[in-house]
Amino acid sequence: MTRTPFSAVPLTDSTMLAFDGTVLEVFGEIDAGRYHIWEQPRLEFRPGRSRLLVIRTRPNRRRQSVFYDPPRRAGLQALAERLERSGAGVSEL
Numbered sequence: 001m002t003r004t005p006f007s008a009v010p011l012t013d014s015t016m017l018a019f020d021g022t023v024l025e026v027f028g029e030i031d032a033g034r035y036h037i038w039e040q041p042r043l044e045f046r047p048g049r050s051r052l053l054v055i056r057t058r059p060n061r062r063r064q065s066v067f068y069d070p071p072r073r074a075g076l077q078a079l080a081e082r083l084e085r086s087g088a089g090v091s092e093l
Contacts, residue, residue: 007082009075011053011068017079021086026055026066033064043080045073 008018015028024041026033035041039057046052053076055064068076 007079009079010072011066011076012072013069015066015068017076019079019082019086024055024083026064028066031064031066035062037086041083043076043083045076 006018006020008016010016011028015026015031018025018027022037024035024037033055035055035057039059039062041055041057044054044056046054051067051070053066053068055066056062
């Protein structure tokens with residue numbers, strides 16, 4: 001059996017996303033969330049200067065918005081692509 005690598009990507013100095021191949025989790029001082037892969041979580045980046053990342057799920061339409069630091073977007077985009085390959089998705093709002 002092949003183990004899926006664990007990914008942890010910071011959004012800000014106090015918030016991070018973690019994905020173990022099965023569950024996407026948000027950790028932070030205020031924000032917290034847990035999304036199983038069967039919910040098909042996807043990351044959406046708001047255009048412009050808002051620096052807002054929205055996590056949306058497909059079956060039950062849950063959503064969570066969190067701010068991110070612009071220099072961290074490349075790592076977040078890589079995580080979004082990994083989610084997409086895992087059966088979830090990525091999009092622009």
